[in-house]
Amino acid sequence: MKINAFGVEEWLNIHEREAKYDLAQSTVKSFSMNELNQLTNSKDLYSDLDKQKMNYGWIEGSPEFKEEVSKLYKNVAPENVLQTNGATGANLLAIYSLIEPGDHVISAYPSYQQLYDIPESLGAEVSYWELKEENGWYPDIDELRKLIKKNTKMICLNNANNPTGTIIDRDYLMKIVEIAKEIDAYILVDEVYLPFDSSVKYSPIIDLYEKGISINSLSKTYSIPGIRIGWTATNSELADIFRKYRDYTMICAGVFNDQIATIVLKNRDKILQRNSNLVKANLDIYKEWVKETPDVSCVFPAEVSTSFIKFEKIKDTKTFCEKLLQDTGVLLVPGEAFDEPGFARLGYCTDPETLKIGLKKLSDYLLKY
Structure with a gap:
C-alpha cells in the first residue's frame, strides 16, 4: 500500500x-x-482517577460514554457508538471497513487529507469535489452530480470544512443525501467542528440518512485533544461491520481517557x-x-x-x-x-x-x- x-x-x-x-x-x-476540574466542578475527579485499575477498560467505550455520545444524535442507540483513537481513528476505521479496490469515492477538496488519500491507498478511484474560494468554499451540487458513477460507494466530507470553516447546512446536506440514495452510496462526514453560529441550520449526517456515518471527537469543539477520544455513530448494520475491523486496529482507548471523555460529555453545556x-x-x-x-x-x-x-x-x-x-x-x-x-x-x-x-x-x- x-x-x-x-x-x-x-x-x-x-x-x-x-x-x-x-x-x-x-x-x-x-x-x-485544573481548568476542566474547575469548570465541571468534578469534586471526585482525582480520587476517582486514583481508584482506576490499569486494565484494558471498556473495549468499545464505557456504557456511560456511549450513552452520552448517543444524546448528541436523534436516533443513534448507545450500542451503535464505537469509541476510537480520535476522529483520525474513526475516519480510518470507516474507510478501511468499507472501501475496496475498484470502488469509486468522491471527496470534498480541499479537506482533511485522510478523506481522499486513504481511499486511494486502498485501491479506490477518487474524484475530487472541488471547493472554490470564489464560491465561498461552498460545494456546487451540480458538480457532484457530474462526478457520480454507478460504482460510487462513498462521499466524504468535512462539516465544517477543514481548513476553510465552511458549513454545509441541513437543507444542502439533504440534496447530497438524495443523490447518494440514487446509487446507494454511504456518506461519511467528519463533524469535529461544531458551528457556534445559532443561525446555521446544522445537522449530523446520521440524523438525515440511514447510510450516513457521523465521525466526531473531543479534540476540536470540546477542547480536549490530549485524551485522543473520538467515535463513529452509525446504524446497527454499519456498527457491526466496524466492530470486526476495529478489532484489528485498536483494543480500547484507555481507562483514564474514557473517564475524562465522559466527564466532558456530561458537562458539554x-x-x-x-x-x-x-x-x-x-x-x-x-x-x-x-x-x-x-x-x-x-x-x-x-x-x-x-x-x-x-x-x-x-x-x-x-x-x-x-x-x-x-x-x-x-x-x-x-x-x-x-x-x-x-x-x-x-x-x-x-x-x-x-x-x-x-x-x-x-x-x-x-x-x-
Whole structure:
C-alpha cells in the first residue's frame, strides 16, 4: 500500500514545538486538567482517577460514554457508538471497513487529507469535489452530480470544512443525501467542528440518512485533544461491520481517557458555552485584523475554530510560513499542506492574548516580507 505524506500532520510534527505564538491549531483553546476540574466542578475527579485499575477498560467505550455520545444524535442507540483513537481513528476505521479496490469515492477538496488519500491507498478511484474560494468554499451540487458513477460507494466530507470553516447546512446536506440514495452510496462526514453560529441550520449526517456515518471527537469543539477520544455513530448494520475491523486496529482507548471523555460529555453545556464565548470574541478580533491588514482576505468561518486566510501577494506560502516562524515565532499551516498555495490555515481560537500578539507580529512581518 502506498500513501502520500500527511501534509498537515507532517508540518505540525516538525514545527509546532518551535512556536511561541501558535496560530496553526484548529482546537478551541485546550483545557488544562485544573481548568476542566474547575469548570465541571468534578469534586471526585482525582480520587476517582486514583481508584482506576490499569486494565484494558471498556473495549468499545464505557456504557456511560456511549450513552452520552448517543444524546448528541436523534436516533443513534448507545450500542451503535464505537469509541476510537480520535476522529483520525474513526475516519480510518470507516474507510478501511468499507472501501475496496475498484470502488469509486468522491471527496470534498480541499479537506482533511485522510478523506481522499486513504481511499486511494486502498485501491479506490477518487474524484475530487472541488471547493472554490470564489464560491465561498461552498460545494456546487451540480458538480457532484457530474462526478457520480454507478460504482460510487462513498462521499466524504468535512462539516465544517477543514481548513476553510465552511458549513454545509441541513437543507444542502439533504440534496447530497438524495443523490447518494440514487446509487446507494454511504456518506461519511467528519463533524469535529461544531458551528457556534445559532443561525446555521446544522445537522449530523446520521440524523438525515440511514447510510450516513457521523465521525466526531473531543479534540476540536470540546477542547480536549490530549485524551485522543473520538467515535463513529452509525446504524446497527454499519456498527457491526466496524466492530470486526476495529478489532484489528485498536483494543480500547484507555481507562483514564474514557473517564475524562465522559466527564466532558456530561458537562458539554458548560464547555460549549465557554467555547462559544471564546470563539465569538476571537472571531471579532480576527475580522478586525483582516479589515486593517493590507493584502490579506478571508472567507470567514461560521464560528468554527478553523479558517483559511489568503495572502494576496504571496504564492509560496510554505517558504513564507517557515520564515515567519523562524523570525517571529508565529506558526501557521501553509496552504501547500492542503494543495492550496497562497493560503494558510489560521487557528484563531487560542487564548485572546496569544491571538492578538500573533496577529500583530504577522501583520508587521507582511509589511516587510
